[in-house]
Amino acid sequence: MxxxxxxxxxxxxxxxxxxxxxxxxxxxxxxxxxxxxxxxxxxxxxxxxxxxxxxPPVPIYFQVWVFDLVNPLEVTQQGATPAVVQKGPYTYREHRHKVNITFNENGTVAYKEKRSFTFDRQKSAGPESDTFTTVNLPMITIAELIRYEYGWLQGFVDALLEAAGDAELFLKLSIGDILWGYEDALMKSVKEIAERFNHTLPDEFGLFYNTNGSDDGLYTIFTGSDVHGIDKFNIIDKWDSKKSLGYWNTGLCDMINGTDGTMFPPFVDKSDKLYIFSTDICRSIYATYEKETKLKGINLYHFTVPPRVFEQASLNENNAGFCTPPGNCLPSGVLNISVCKSGAPVVISNPHFLQADKQIIDAVIGIHPNIKEHQTILDVDPLTGVVMNAEKKLQLNAFLQKVDNFRSTENIKDTIFPIMWLNESALIDDKSANEYKSxxxxxxxxxxxxxxxxxxxxxxxxxxxxxxxxxxxxxxxxEDVLVDIPNERLTNDRLPTERTNLIQS
The missing domain is CATH 1.10.287 (Helix Hairpins)
Structure with missing residues (x-):
């Protein structure tokens, strides 16, 4: 060889x-x-x-867009369709810090998370003192509390509202007032009456009252240790020492599922449903995989909240427990959360009623849903489960309804009125992205x-x-073939000579 x-x-x-x-x-x-x-x-x-x-090292921003009502008199006096104009954003830098941390022997850790908000004028459309015309939430909250009471009591409360100078359905408020709260004379006036009906009313009122500088309850989560395994990492075990919320009418709707939305167990698959519990909406939701994406050189999975999460009970029987009171179901795309908001008729939805029933969208002039701008998204690293980009979007609305013996509501149409929508976002910065990559x-x-x-x-x-x-x-x-050919010819040339010699002999 x-x-x-x-x-x-x-x-x-x-x-x-x-x-x-x-x-x-x-x-x-x-x-x-x-x-x-x-x-x-x-x-x-x-x-x-x-x-x-x-x-969390990643900067978090809390942005708000408000809906300014431009025809309040026509709505209250003539029953006209509300017309709104969006203003914003008004931006706050959100800071989070976990306190009262206690590790338990069963592989869980308990903590509270303090949140504080600092107004960022440079990233805002105007100062925090900007005002807009919006619904009088304290007034409609009280009206809702006595909706089914005796007529004489309703009339008495309405007279009380008139005397307090707080009987108007709409009023002007600043961004700071409607978010963090303002002192309301009406709330003080009817506080004793509300207590007779087992309702406690604060002296101040705001959509995020007592949120700035406080926490939203005691969380107990799994650490991902060997006791329960990595598959349960950051999953909420209990909230405020409870395994279920106690707000909704079925065990399924009342469950506390998933994480807080900042991190998920590692090794995320495209077929997974990522469950998130949010105290802002008083329930758990989930996001599903949509596509692959890339951010700062990192390959991620793009998850979104599907329309089925907020479908009405007739289309998604799993949502029957969210009908409040039981059997009183709203159309698709909206959820009544008054059960966890001290009886205030607050309804949540996607911004601009994205993916909501058409009748909800058409009931307000100036609503323009856009999936790219108004959809909640999560960009997740499939290996670690860390959320590299998050945009949690939510709209807060008031359920306006006629209440007998209330003069300010006697002409209005039943409407889910938009107050504001917000985007709580966090995007990984360059330093953190580089550290992750290295x-x-x-x-x-x-x-x-x-x-x-x-x-x-x-x-x-x-x-x-x-x-x-x-x-x-x-x-x-x-080469072997070429060598064999001359030998053949030589043999054939000899044959005639040999035959001649044989004949001559």
Whole structure:
């Protein structure tokens, strides 16, 4: 065997070994990376995961767009369709910090999260003192509380409203007032009456009253330790020491499902439903995979909240428990959350009633839903479950209805009136993105380069060696054919001579 043949056979075998080795490294490196993530993700004091959870490094913004009513007199006196103009955004920088942290032996940790908001004038359309015409929420809250009471009581309360100078259905408020609260004389006047009907009313009223500088309850979540496994990482076990909310009419609707929406268990699959519990809407929702996306060089999964989450009970029987009072179901796209808002007739929806029933959208002039602008989104790293980009969008509305013996409501149409919509957003910054890429993506790319490099090099050597051997074999076969042809001719030339000599003999 020639030296060239020996070399070719060596490279053929060596190439095959490299291909096999590269294929073997694929699951080996995959498991190594997964094991490393399982080690790093669980919440342990002092770990990077714990520090990021304790004080999120990513800037969070709380933006508000308000709906300014331009025809209040026509609505109250003539029953006209409300016409609104959107103003905003008014932007706040949101700060979160976890306090009262207690690790439990059962693999959970309890904590409260304090939230504070600082107005950012540069990112806002105007000062926080800007005013707009909106619904008088304290007044319609009181009207709702006595909707089914005796007529004489309704008349008495209406007279009380007139005397307090707070009987108007609409009034002018600043952004700060409607968000964080303002002192309302009406609330003080009827506080004793409300207590007789087992309702406690605060002296001040605001959609996010007592939110700035406070927390929204005691959370108990799974740490992702070996006790329950990484699959339960950041999943809420209890909220305010409860396993269910106690707001809704069925156990399914009353469940506390999922995480707080900032992180999910690692190894997210495209078929997963990502469940989120939010105290702002007093329920759990879920998001589903829509497409792959890329952000700051990081490959992510893009999740959105599907329309089915807020479908009416006749289309989605799982939502029957959200009908409040029981059996009183609203159309698709809106949810009455008065049960968790001290009886205030607050209804939530997507901004501009996106994906809501057409009759809801058509009941207000100036509503223009746009899926790109008004949809809640989550861009999630499928390996770690960390949310790299989030836009939680929500609209707060008031349910306006006629109430007997209330003069300010006697001419109005039943309408779900938009007050404001908000976007609570967080986008990973460049520093955090670079740290993530150097800490996780670079090792992954190195391992991928090794395993696929071995396969490519091995395949190249294997193909080249195989090509050489095939060419060598074909060349020698041709030479053998050329050698055989002259011998044949020589044999045929001798035959006549031999026959002649035989005859002469």
């Amino acid at each position: 020639s030296r060239s043949i020996k070399c070719s056979v060596f490279f053929l075998v060596f190439g095959a070994v490299l291909i096999v080795l590269g294929c073997v490294f694929i699951p080996v490196f995959h498991n190594m990376i997964h094991d490393e993530i399982k080690t790093q993700i669980p919440l342990k004091v002092g770990s990077t995961s714990y520090n990021n959870w304790l004080d 800490g996780l993506m670079t090792p992954i790319r190195i391992t991928q380069a090794v395993q696929y490099g071995l396969i490519v090099i091995g395949a190249f050597l294997f193909i080249c060696a195989m090509a050489f051997l095939i060419k060598h074999k074909m060349t020698h076969k041709k």
